[in-house]
Amino acid sequence: MPESTLATFSVKRLEIIDQNGNADEALLPSLSGDELRRLYYLLLLTRTFDGRALALQREGRIGTYPSVLGQEAAQVGSAFAIAREEWVFPAFREMGALFTLGYPIHQLFQYWGGDERGLRTPDGMNIFPICVSVGTHLPHAAGAALAARTRGDRTAVVAYFGDGATSKGDFHEAFNLAGVFRLPVVFICQNNQWAISIPLAAQTASPTLAQKALAYGFDGIQVDGNDVLAVYRATREALEKARSGGGPTFIECLTYRMADHTTADDASRYRPPEEVAAWRERDPLLRFERFLARRGLWNEEYAAELKGKAEGEIDEAVRRFEAVPPPEPGGMFDFVGAELSSRQRRQREEVTTF
């Protein structure tokens, strides 16, 4: 009996704007000038937040912080497509996605400043708390999607994670569940190519991460993660598919972590400076500026004005964060359970008395 081929697969890649700001008009998502400018502002706001967070960390005003520098397009572009009531399960480096979804900026400073109260998502938003343990939130997204389907809700669920998470068992268990049950979930990986000091080639033998979805029976697509419109378009399509019963999608946003893993890391120990320099040329903000300039939506003066506005918004967030009185010691007991046990009540008393 001759050997035969049972299956062949291919992986799509999407890029809409090139590095010079030229766009493939056929692929451009239908966004108004105002929406394009809003996207630009959110990119700028994310970068401004990030710079300020790094400065605050150096001054000892917040704790260890993971920079999002270089990943702004992957975050803003994807979150811009998500509806306010949809369920989102972030990892820990999604500050830009969170602002875009409307999460209060001062609360993020508060959280990274060591105050858990910053993780209380405002009512009416279904954003799960930041997940520090890598990839373990992916089954929650699958579960919420299963619940949405059980309830007959036409809603979608989004989970964010990084390239390192694709090595974790929970990634595979969640993908398998999503595939088997055709769940309305969109998995968004910001492949920033470094999991602390481990480069992608040492993380996986797959040439793309997107192809991992194929093994679980659903689509995976790689998008240029520094192209905000490509990320937006891919996410919007995946969400529409999810909402209409078409099942899960995996979007690999190929991007780059320009900064250290966190403020406690020194990437120069393991990462060649030429590589960082090459990616600097592919800056997601620069690319979008060039695109907007070509369409008459951007000039230096406008950029300076927006920059001032972003600085003002971040100033205000820092002011609000630092004006919040520190949490009371008893606060550590406040939400351990719906009710405290008699032991916990006594311990609370001890903690607050000493």
Place this chain on the structure above:
Amino acid sequence: MTQLNMVQAINLALREEMARDDRVVLLGEDVGKDGGVFRITEGLFEQFGPDRVIDTPLSESAIVGAAVGMAAYGLRPVAEIQFMGFIYPAVDQLFAHAARIRTRSRGRFAAPLVVRTPYGGGIKAPELHEESTEAFFCHMPGIKVVVPSGPYSAKGLLLAAIRDPDPVLFLEPTRLYRMVKEEVPEGEYTIPLGRARIARPGSAVTVVAWGSMLQRTLKAVEGYDAEVIDPQTLSPFDGETLLTSVEKTGRLVIVHEAPRTCGLGAEIAATVAEEAILHLRGPVLRVAGPDVPVPLAKLVDHYLPSPERIQAALDEVLRY
């Protein structure tokens, strides 16, 4: 009133609660068409359909992790892990997420889920099928740990567990599944979590035992003036019932099949040492499994606390 064994009592509890509350869904390996490897969920798939009784892939972490997402979304998932020895891949989900989500989200999200799993030794099963590692879970704030010791309490405690607003690990003593029958009423009754019961009153010595060790202890203490406490909920532990009894009897023996070191018996003994030591007439004794992995069938009877070991401890403490 009907005489039911524990399998039938748990099945009845699930059936009634699913009929009462459409948020209750079951998920796990083989829980659907097969009715579960111990037949706990038998007939529920036929009655409630595949959206409420969900056969999942073989993925313990995904089962518990998905239950966290489902619970946060507003359902009341009851997940089954086929044996306690298989729960370890899901411990990350229980500890890092189910136990913490209410705290981490400052009350915005909660995980009102139940993880049911058969536990305990003496059923001639393969490795990892007879574990009794309840103490791991009792150490973790944010999770309740419940162990019924008979069919009646199994139903009442399970209904309370499903209605509890926080995650509950519900440990079902495998050896008791079909060992004893009790009167188990149909319809509504719950046994509050966090409260022990006096399984047998007495005045000379207090004995604490749970799961299948409770049944064994009740037999072993025949002829002794022993008060036997069935904690029912291991975490949070009902210290008041324990201390009241020890203050009366002045003596304490703890029986558990889990390994001795850092077992729950250590915590119970420490509680009495801190709060009732002046009432004690003799040392607090533990009758426990040794610090070894649960052996297979040929040696398991040497591992589990035997009636003779329980009686030897009673005789020892009654000398004081």
